[in-house]
């Protein structure tokens with residue numbers, strides 16, 4: 001029985017209409033159907049943050065949202081924010097501070113950090129740590145990641 005549901009969403013500025021199985025998660029749809037493999041799949045339980053994407057301006061776990069729930073929504077992924085140069089400052093700081101090793105967590109980390117950049121608030125390192133506490137990094141110990149985010153926030157004037 002074909003249970004697929006016609007779903008239309010805008011992904012990184014492009015309108016997409018597909019018939020989607022109701023059980024398919026958003027991150028799987030983005031990766032498998034649209035080839036946007038920058039959003040990673042780690043825990044698949046909403047814990048690690050590797051699958052973080054933006055839906056209607058809010059960061060969400062792509063592994064906890066069904067693709068059909070994104071019907072009518074504006075979805076942005078690491079590829080979109082990277083191509084638009086929205087993340088240029090954070091990417092440069094991550095690179096310069098050696099804030100990544102394997103890079104598996106980095107797309108989700110950048111998506112979460114960009115929330116702080118958009119809020120344009122000066123916040124403490126403790127608050128930065130709190131904000132990215134839902135994004136697990138197995139390699140860097142967070143110190144350099146916090147350094148990079150702090151540098152961008154401080155540089156916003």
Ligand code: FES
Nearest residue numbers: 042043044049063
């Ligand atoms: S894969 Fe979604 S939070 Fe870990």
Ligand code: FES
Nearest residue numbers: 101105137138139
């Ligand atoms: S850089 Fe390897 S998990 Fe974060």
